[in-house]
Amino acid sequence: MKIALVQINPVIGDFAVNSQKILAASLKAEEENCGLVVFPELVLSGYPPQDLLERPSFLAAQDRALEQLCRELPNLDVLLGCIEQRQQPQGGKRLYNSAFLIRKGAIVHRVRKQLLPTYDVFDEKRYFEPGGQAEVVECNGLRFGITICEDIWHSVIGEYGKDPVEELFAEEKAEGRRIDCLINISASPFQRDKEGVRHGIFRSLCIRYQVPLLYINQVGGQDSLLFDGRSLLMNNEGEVSAKCRGFDEDLLVVDSEDWSGLLHEPAEEDCMAAVHDALVMGIRDYIGKCGFRSVVLGLSGGIDSALTAALAVKALGPENVLGVALPSPYSSDDSMEDARALARNLGCRFEVIPISDLFRAFQESLQPIFAGLPSDLTEQNLQARIRGNLLMALSNKFGHLLLSTGNKSEMAVGYCTLYGDMNGGLAVISDVPKQLVYELAHFVNQEREIIPVRTITKAPTAELKPDQCDQDDLPDYEILDQILELHLEERLGGEDIVARGFEKQLVHDILRRVRINEYKRKQAAMGLKVTSKAFGYGRRYPNAQNFQD
Numbered sequence: 001m002k003i004a005l006v007q008i009n010p011v012i013g014d015f016a017v018n019s020q021k022i023l024a025a026s027l028k029a030e031e032e033n034c035g036l037v038v039f040p041e042l043v044l045s046g047y048p049p050q051d052l053l054e055r056p057s058f059l060a061a062q063d064r065a066l067e068q069l070c071r072e073l074p075n076l077d078v079l080l081g082c083i084e085q086r087q088q089p090q091g092g093k094r095l096y097n098s099a100f101l102i103r104k105g106a107i108v109h110r111v112r113k114q115l116l117p118t119y120d121v122f123d124e125k126r127y128f129e130p131g132g133q134a135e136v137v138e139c140n141g142l143r144f145g146i147t148i149c150e151d152i153w154h155s156v157i158g159e160y161g162k163d164p165v166e167e168l169f170a171e172e173k174a175e176g177r178r179i180d181c182l183i184n185i186s187a188s189p190f191q192r193d194k195e196g197v198r199h200g201i202f203r204s205l206c207i208r209y210q211v212p213l214l215y216i217n218q219v220g221g222q223d224s225l226l227f228d229g230r231s232l233l234m235n236n237e238g239e240v241s242a243k244c245r246g247f248d249e250d251l252l253v254v255d256s257e258d259w260s261g262l263l264h265e266p267a268e269e270d271c272m273a274a275v276h277d278a279l280v281m282g283i284r285d286y287i288g289k290c291g292f293r294s295v296v297l298g299l300s301g302g303i304d305s306a307l308t309a310a311l312a313v314k315a316l317g318p319e320n321v322l323g324v325a326l327p328s329p330y331s332s333d334d335s336m337e338d339a340r341a342l343a344r345n346l347g348c349r350f351e352v353i354p355i356s357d358l359f360r361a362f363q364e365s366l367q368p369i370f371a372g373l374p375s376d377l378t379e380q381n382l383q384a385r386i387r388g389n390l391l392m393a394l395s396n397k398f399g400h401l402l403l404s405t406g407n408k409s410e411m412a413v414g415y416c417t418l419y420g421d422m423n424g425g426l427a428v429i430s431d432v433p434k435q436l437v438y439e440l441a442h443f444v445n446q447e448r449e450i451i452p453v454r455t456i457t458k459a460p461t462a463e464l465k466p467d468q469c470d471q472d473d474l475p476d477y478e479i480l481d482q483i484l485e486l487h488l489e490e491r492l493g494g495e496d497i498v499a500r501g502f503e504k505q506l507v508h509d510i511l512r513r514v515r516i517n518e519y520k521r522k523q524a525a526m527g528l529k530v531t532s533k534a535f536g537y538g539r540r541y542p543n544a545q546n547f548q549d
Contacts, residue, residue: 004029009220012046015065041081047187113148121538190228203238221285240267283315301335318347380464384420414517430527493549
């Protein structure tokens, strides 16, 4: 039997669009003579619908869309993820996260997700009731063990007290029955290096139970979450035998005769390409799904704004990107030349709005109150806030979404200005550490120079005072990023980080900065998640607290 694995890019709550994509892919699968087509987790509603699940009208709209879809689907088996309302629930949650098998216009099997993740960006126990026993579904003489996303992550998470896959195979063995293939429908967000973890889990299952595995994942950007797709077939020896493209909608046909198919991309990921493509997809989808067409951003001549602009042009096309230089009295000629060269290389529109006169006007207005006080960080922040106001004015006037350009290292230690360079509707690289910014810049330039070489090689600076350099206020980014990764992603405290060989006073100062700048990050634009722990709703720390590692 031929089986189609389909990864689509749903829009949360747009049941008409999602249904049409499901129907179109099912018709294509029929043309390919497939007997079964499989879609991702919660594909009809899009994942994660969050508190929309608390609205009866949302649930009713999904059910109506499902009924209509069942009537229109072609004559082959369709397995897809849906919200299922519990009938007369006696305690517990009102909903299941389910997989429905649709055959000849009717739902013939329902399989419910058992392991409900509630950590980092996940909050499924808030909405769903865990399902009972996993089930086997028969299709054209083949027996498929159906699981939903987290149900196969037991070996990594290990906190649920049960292993749905082990229970499934144990029951089938006790009854003297076989399972021909394991299916996992998912909405598994991307993060750097995650594909290797996935493949390790899949490989151990395939080898342990001597079955192939079909993994079908959502693709697309949804707010800060980026879904990479990369659905696949892994054989019973733990080898990737067929695979969908990453970061794009795709349909992959596999043959159960010998469990084979095509590799639409290499079996193992190129990590830098994956991060780049994830960010490009995140920009494109956030802009499109929120109803924007174009973006504006400040171009300082520095590497952060240069990378952000390059990603935006890749996502939206140069005609939809406006770069604006806003030179102050401290902006160097080199920075202006680099900003102009970047815009020329990208082919995007470029404007210059000097802020020196506005800065003087602000200083004159404040001079009577500031009389006798030395110039300090206040005057630096004034420049950033003038720029932020001008960029927001362009956003308002022309309908562009403003992209903020700060990186994760700066966001972590508060090296950014509220209502200044933090202004924006999307913080594209706010989960990209500074060292990774440099690596991505080299990746962007691998075929031709897009980001000027001088932008990459010169010392980073905010240019808000004479001869300023980031390292006047921060440690070298190579050291800073290592400490931040240990603290933010590996969750180590100060003493544990010092034990890794870092200087004690430096570690405690960095952790202090992370702690006292939580209030800034709570007011920052939403960012795109590419590491295992991003700032945003997956990281929940109080502003007013005084726990010191």
